[in-house]
Amino acid sequence: MVKRLKKAKHVIYLVIALSMLVIALPRISFAGGMDWVNIFGIVWVLFSLLIIGAHLHFILGVDEEKKRALEAVRRAKLRQWEMKLVDKQEQSKSV
Numbered sequence: 001m002v003k004r005l006k007k008a009k010h011v012i013y014l015v016i017a018l019s020m021l022v023i024a025l026p027r028i029s030f031a032g033g034m035d036w037v038n039i040f041g042i043v044w045v046l047f048s049l050l051i052i053g054a055h056l057h058f059i060l061g062v063d064e065e066k067k068r069a070l071e072a073v074r075r076a077k078l079r080q081w082e083m084k085l086v087d088k089q090e091q092s093k094s095v
Contacts, residue, residue: 007059011055014056017048021048024048028041029041030042
């Protein structure tokens with residue numbers, strides 16, 4: 001339930017950021033040289049694309065896949081350590 005609310009929040013923010021970009025992009029003039037107004041427009045578009053990318057990253061669940069992969073690696077290392085510990089204990093008992 002909480003996960004669904006978080007995704008819904010990010011979907012809403014994504015739609016807002018996309019709508020801001022769609023509304024503002026035709027009004028930003030990129031012609032006429034590199035003055036402060038054009039630089040601001042370029043930076044604004046890049047920042048909005050960064051925000052959109054961040055929300056898409058969360059919505060698509062890339063973090064969850066990374067967490068699962070890292071958890072699998074952690075479990076495998078833990079098993080290896082346990083096996084080494086068991087082997088050392090068996091060797092010390094046999095001596």
